[in-house]
Amino acid sequence: MFRIGMLTSGGDCQALNAAMRGVVKGLCEKRDDVEIYGFQEGYKGLIYSNFKMLTSSDFSGILTVGGTILGTSRQPFKLMRVPDENGLDKVEAMKHTYHKLNLNCLVVLGGNGTHKTANLLREEGLNVITLPKTIDNDLWGTDMTFGFQSAVDIAADTIDRIHTTATSHSRVFIIEVMGHKVGWVTLHAGIAGGADIILLPEIPYDTDVIAEAIKKRKDAGKRFTIIAVAEGAISKKDAKLSKKELKEKRAKHSYPSVAYELAERIQKKTDQEIRITVPGHTQRGGSPCPYDRVLATRLGAAASEMILDGDFGNMVGVKNNEIVRVPLSEIAGKLKYVDPDSSIIREAKMTGISFGDERNPGI
Numbered sequence: 373m374f375r376i377g378m379l380t381s382g383g384d385c386q387a388l389n390a391a392m393r394g395v396v397k398g399l400c401e402k403r404d405d406v407e408i409y410g411f412q413e414g415y416k417g418l419i420y421s422n423f424k425m426l427t428s429s430d431f432s433g434i435l436t437v438g439g440t441i442l443g444t445s446r447q448p449f450k451l452m453r454v455p456d457e458n459g460l461d462k463v464e465a466m467k468h469t470y471h472k473l474n475l476n477c478l479v480v481l482g483g484n485g486t487h488k489t490a491n492l493l494r495e496e497g498l499n500v501i502t503l504p505k506t507i508d509n510d511l512w513g514t515d516m517t518f519g520f521q522s523a524v525d526i527a528a529d530t531i532d533r534i535h536t537t538a539t540s541h542s543r544v545f546i547i548e549v550m551g552h553k554v555g556w557v558t559l560h561a562g563i564a565g566g567a568d569i570i571l572l573p574e575i576p577y578d579t580d581v582i583a584e585a586i587k588k589r590k591d592a593g594k595r596f597t598i599i600a601v602a603e604g605a606i607s608k609k610d611a612k613l614s615k616k617e618l619k620e621k622r623a624k625h626s627y628p629s630v631a632y633e634l635a636e637r638i639q640k641k642t643d644q645e646i647r648i649t650v651p652g653h654t655q656r657g658g659s660p661c662p663y664d665r666v667l668a669t670r671l672g673a674a675a676s677e678m679i680l681d682g683d684f685g686n687m688v689g690v691k692n693n694e695i696v697r698v699p700l701s702e703i704a705g706k707l708k709y710v711d712p713d714s715s716i717i718r719e720a721k722m723t724g725i726s727f728g729d730e731r732n733p734g735i
């Protein structure tokens with residue numbers, strides 16, 4: 373028997389099911405003795421030995437289905453070494469479940485936090501392989517994570533819809549896009565949706581520059597301005613504060629999110645009406661886009677090959693459209709940020725998009 377444990381951990385995204393399907397199909401094409409243990413709700417299932425036995429037929433018909441058939445949960449890495457409310461040592465419990473079930477390998481689908489724990493389990497001697505999931509696309513070691521393109525499609529569609537109502541009114545529209553500490557989704561959705569101003573965590577903004585860009589558009593007869601702001605965007609002033617100072621400052625104002633803070637700042641400097649749209653978790657919902665279905669299927673199949681090779685301790689990723697195996701030790705604890713000096717930013721600026729950092733003659 374070849375026993376595989378599988379779990380999905382952290383925030384869900386599109387194409388998790390497609391990726392698991394790819395793994396299982398790849399394995400079952402090569403072996404007919406595969407046993408699959410599906411752990412429920414991420415690492416929680418591994419800790420508390422909560423799993424269901426699955427067969428290859430459970431993975432049929434799920435290519436296009438959003439969410440995850442295993443369920444997921446956030447189990448912060450920093451709490452992994454902290455015993456639970458009953459004094460249970462979580463790491464020991466996970467190892468115990470793995471050995472009790474006599475698993476050959478644990479397949480983990482997740483983002484940054486998930487990879488830290490996967491690496492910890494590798495260090496503890498388990499055979500672990502991982503697949504890169506997250507709409508944020510912030511995972512080190514891969515050009516692309518599945519979920520990202522689907523989220524970009526949804527965020528861009530939101531901007532498109534705002535565009536039609538924007539053309540009817542003289543308003544500034546702020547669309548807040550997910551992405552945690554990085555700006556990948558906002559950057560791509562912003563360009564795809566024709567946003568006039570794109571604000572990313574990696575490029576702190578100056579409110580005066582934004583106000584000027586809005587005014588310049590108005591003076592040029594453009595009746596509206598569309599701002600795509602990443603949920604982690606930050607002003608130049610705030611970027612200078614320490615973590616503690618920033619926390620204290622934000623606690624004083626208690627804005628629901630960054631878009632509201634930005635709206636207030638801009639309002640003080642312009643005379644235009646401002647509206648806010650926050651698509652939120654819709655960006656993680658629904659069916660994966662075809663790009664993600666293909667990517668997840670490729671990564672899943674490549675992961676099955678890695679398992680059958682016995683090449684554990686790696687994440688399967690994609691670089692320059694080629695599949696790569698990246699050691700978990702290289703990935704854990706690193707984030708992949710948007711490079712402010714990259715050509716995509718330069719090209720976007722060439723088309724007149726303002727990133728709120730410097731006066732842009734084009735806008």
Ligand code: F6P
Nearest residue numbers: 383483506507508550551552656
């Ligand atoms: O990591 C994916 C993500 O959607 C981020 O973009 C966002 O900051 C976060 O998860 C939201 O987390 P939750 O689903 O726990 O509210």
